[in-house]
Amino acid sequence: DVKVTQSSRYLVKRTGEKVFLECVQDMDHENMFWYRQDPGLGLRLIYFSYDVKMKEKGDIPEGYSVSREKKERFSLILESASTNQTSMYLCASSLLDRGREQYFGPGTRLTVT
Amino acid sequence: RKEVEQDPGPFNVPEGATVAFNCTYSNSASQSFFWYRQDCRKEPKLLMSVYSSGNEDGRFTAQLNRASQYISLLIRDSKLSDSATYLCVVIRRSNDYKLSFGAGTTVTVRA
DSSP states (O other): OOOEEESOSEEEEOTTOOEEEEEEESSOOSEEEEEEEETTTEEEEEEEEEETTEEEEOSOOTTEEEEEEETTEEEEEESSOOGGGOEEEEEEEEOSSTTSOOEEOOOEEEEEO | OOSEEEOOOOEEEETTOOEEEEEEESOTTOOEEEEEEEOTTSOOEEEEEEOTTOEEETTEEEEEETTTTEEEEEEOSOOGGGOEEEEEEEEEESSSEEEEEOOOEEEEEEO
């Protein structure tokens, strides 16, 4: 059974803190994605990675960075959290062909106060 | 203009009814299309891919209309368990890679 796990289901951080969100997949997928999901806006792509140490910006990369040191792990970093980054963050993975199905993790609900 | 647009609904239908809704996309170079289902407070999961010739999976039928740039999803004989938000995904893989999710259409099936 395919599995994508995220480090936390709920997270509360203060403005200005550095925040790490971790995602791990056990399917040997090449592609990994980070999205945020907000009411009325749907899922918006923040960053994706198609290989170890490779990354590409999505639609809303400002205020975020990512790290992929191992194939199975993709980290999203908020260098200095702000209240407008309060959101649901979803990680996904897929095979190299980017037109293939994405498997999502359960999400992390981040609240920045 | 948004890359992908969906009617947010909600579509409230009785059990056994047929419900259908569309997803329009703005870029004619889009190549791959999917419908995902997202239950309340859960992650999205693939429902079905959308092929050029249209395709069925049980009570679900997906169609692609390239001329008018939309995809559709039709649910026949609705079940209570079909209540969810349905997200369309459009992918363009020509010179650049662009993946866009719609904001979702909410369907509520009532007894």
